[in-house]
Amino acid sequence: MSLSDLSDVLKPVAEARGLPNAHYTSEEVFQAERKPLWFDTWAGICTASDVPEPGDARPVDFLGVPLFVLRGKDGVVRVFQNICRHRGMILVTEPRKIEGAIRCPYHSWCYSHEGRLVATPHVGGPGHNTHPEMKREEMGLMEVRAHVWMDVVFINLSGDAPAFEEQHAKLIDRWGEFDVPLYHGGADSTFTLICRTNWKLAVENYCESYHLPWVHPGLNSYSRLEDHYHIMEPEFSGQGTEVYRQIEDEDGMRFPDFPGLSEKWDTAGEYVTVTPNVLLGVQRDHVFAILLEPKGAGVTEEHIHLYYAVPEAPEGLRRKNAAQWRVVFEEDIGVVEGMQKARGAWGYDGGRFSPAMDGPTHHFHRWVAERLMRSEGALAAE
Template sequence: MASTDLSGVLQPIEQARGLPNAHYTSDEVYDAERGPLWFSTWAGVCVASEIPQPGDARPLDYLGVPLFVMRGRDGAIRVFQNVCRHRGMILVTEPRRIEGAIRCPYHSWCYSHEGRLVATPHVGGPGQNTHPGIKQEELGLIEVRSHVWMDVVFVNLSGDAPEFAELHAELIERWAEFDVPIYHGGVDSTFQLECRTNWKLAVENYCESYHLPWVHPGLNSYSRLEDHYHIESPGKFGGQGTKVYRQIRGEDGAVFPDFPGLSKKWDTAGEYLTVTPNVMLGVQRDHVFVILLEPRGPRVTLEHIHIYYASPDTSAQLRQKNSDQWKLVFVEDIAVVEGMQAARGAPGFDGGRFSPAMDGPTLLFHQWVASRMQAAPAAAE
């Protein structure tokens, strides 16, 4: 892998350069990022609303690692490596409800919803379902450390990151008023967008409001550039907020119900943050959205969008209108992030510069990437 010089990224904003092109185009850099940027911290893999009932299971490809998420009979969500402990067969191949045991389709080894190995048919020979050399208590599924917050299922593959509540205590406190039941809007409140871009460019674009007048003229007409402020927490999260949030209204003037107990700030404010590496969140008085970034190599990213409300009973027409409005905004960003991706093929581009007044959260994200990559020199060289 060609070496990349990250020293310029870690300079003060007036002198800093952005990440080198290879961090957006190189398969080798993309592979090297898996450990320091994804596996050793907490990343979002799905939302709990996608597995609403006991027995629901959903397979995932987490940067090449096969996982599945399951809601057990006890209602708890668990994440497992999607691999049978016998010969390494994939266990769950499609989203489905598993009423009984989790059964391997290869040799029918079975696991409980909690991951315990409970059956090994014919393992000791025909009709012999046990063998002294196969200790079932030692061969349960490999569970991946997980945590659910704001309905997002976060995982820490390495198992050694600080507790989620410890690492993100500042953000949890900042949005404590939204720590109430939230209700997924259903099929009209979820959609996917495919972007021919590196996942980091999607984060960088979401971090800042600088582009609003030119990329989002409709949004900027009422939530103007000058109404926005920066939010920066080095190494944890960053983004922007607005002092002007306008509730969407139906033709009859109806609005969504507010979340209960909100302070006056939220009458007119909204905040939009990225929890590194890949969870982009937005909170407003009457709804919340989640964008999960799923990298598909260094040049393609899937965005999984989910919208939530304060009540399970909301107008389908109004939900659809809200979904359409946000989809328009997010689609407007696609040409920008794809354009930046295409530009990363230019050898003369040195990472670019940052506006000291407008690009603080974006540089913060670049520096998070650079510092973690530098802390893992064996992976980054």
Template sequence: MTDSMQQIPLATLDAVRKPIAEANGMPNAVYDDPAMFEYERDNVLGKTWAGLAFGSELPKKGFAKPVDFMGLPLAIMRNRDGEINVFHNICSHRGMILLREETEVEGMVRCPYHSWTYDLNGNLKGTPHIGGVGVHKAEGFVCEKHGLRKVRSAMWNDIIFINLSGDGVPFEEFITPLVQRWEEFTGNGGFDKVHVAPTGSAMELTVMANWKLAVENYCEAYHLPWVHPSLNTYSPLDQHYNLIVNDNMSGQGSYTYNLSDVAGTSLPQFTDWPQDKIRQAEYISLYPNVLLGVQADHVFSIILQPQANNKTLEKLQLAYVGEEACGDKYAACRTSVLESWKVVFGEDVFAVEGMQNGRKSPAFEGGVFSPVLDGPTHHFHQWVANRYAESMA
């Protein structure tokens, strides 16, 4: 346990976990203390299923990509069968970083230090000169015991999830409550019907703020009239409702989302979407670090990649309904949708960065919550407080 952890009394966590009208928010240190960064990697994000990257970032079979996960070097590999696995990005020989840039792998993944080689399933295949010059085997050394260390992973909605600790709940148990909630809109297996298009599907945004503040901001609609004046015209605050799905999901919904009219788009829609709810949309934070949105004609996913205690990379990917929606016919519509979301998420930057700067003030002691409009944000604070308390037990 870090010194910073010892400075967070259990009573402080208990205050966060009180009913919303009596509760305080999490203390400044969990946002502003660099010492908390790796602690949270191992004890908050690492104990459950965290978003790592998108499958679309590995565009073909035989592709490999290094990813830094909160200071931990990982490698994502798509094998010859198209399956994706995640490994620790270190050679089993001397701990050398194996991959330094994304690449299409022609044959094997080769360590740049002593040229040990691995296949895309992480198996050690070559150990040149291990037994002396020209001798590529050594007595008692078994390659099968020294492959790459695998990280537990799963894929859903083109999001690659990882469970660093390896002892999280089965992924199906983790994701099923969300799938079941959204089946009403998307139909059975609805997320199998959406596709990432060659254009109008991706953007990245770097925010100088702690990753948790991005989640908190996304959870609630309270800030809409002041931070998102344009969005508030076609999805106003009084048409929003709070969502708490289960222990690890919360967010907001809108009864009158009508971007298609505002942006002049006419994209294909989910055929199972109830016509009496065609303007409804929902936005859910899937704890710890994935933000999701579903509308009748597209879905989006945001993976929050924590870069430091006060820096977060937001990776956004939009997906559209049916393969036809990804063609040239709808290119302009997709661009309009993406540009609209760029405006919305860009408007949030000053808010989360302002809160980050505010966490340097000793006058702020976690803040309080609106008992009506801050329910989802308080739910996330409780979830984080519970993870901290569990690590201290």
């Protein structure tokens, strides 16, 4: 299937059409997306809080590529391909603590937390743990380029993307006031939602506020449609509100604010997608990250994490906040699943975009189309 004929997506928003149905339903297209949309840029795979202590390891299936994340003895979070360099055996099969070396369960080859090959039992024959032809320094684990920002572990599998700080300089600068320690709320501040939809529909829905009055009536009751604005930059898009309302407990207690915030954040909140798959939200007293994990063309897992300005935010408020956001995110499931079902309609032409309301969604469609077309040579490299 050719992916290059997406010229209608690239037209100005008032004339453009959305991505064709196959981009949401076809496993062939889903596989074709892997390199240009995921491997060649910075994608999120988990949070640093998933490996909180030295020695904590977590396997990750990154669109079919086996990886594992490890916080080393030095406290650094690293990502490796999850295979032994000997015969390609999987090394880490479940989240666990690795106190000593990373040992292959097949032939017991061992690696340091930095990925160096440190032991090769009987490689030169029984009782001989070295062999002149087997150079350990050439057979360490394959490390994947990684960067941690807003507690999200981003990776660039191809190694070809600009440095994370360069590629996302505008967002890092825009949210510089949130470059402070973030404290994960713990077990009651993380949950996963299963959506029977293509991952792109989850992004499209998150990018825009147009649906608020009908899908999120509770949220819209105080943060109205007219209180929102669009955010569109090359590598991120979304929306913000000028009316963010803090939650309170029965005694009027609120979460502490992040330190040093400017007056803008007294009432504002912003919600953007860092393409391809990290949905972030910032407010004066907490932030959240949603990592989209595609499980095929038609199923997506949403992994939600909530963070606060202090290490032990009030437990009751944490639970109330998580429950409130869960309601909002669950309200979205029906619409993204409904759009997925509709992609089976013959003759649907990708739909149209409101020039006034759908700018961020069209911006994301263009990002997808440009990368896919460039991968097929239909667009000249910038």
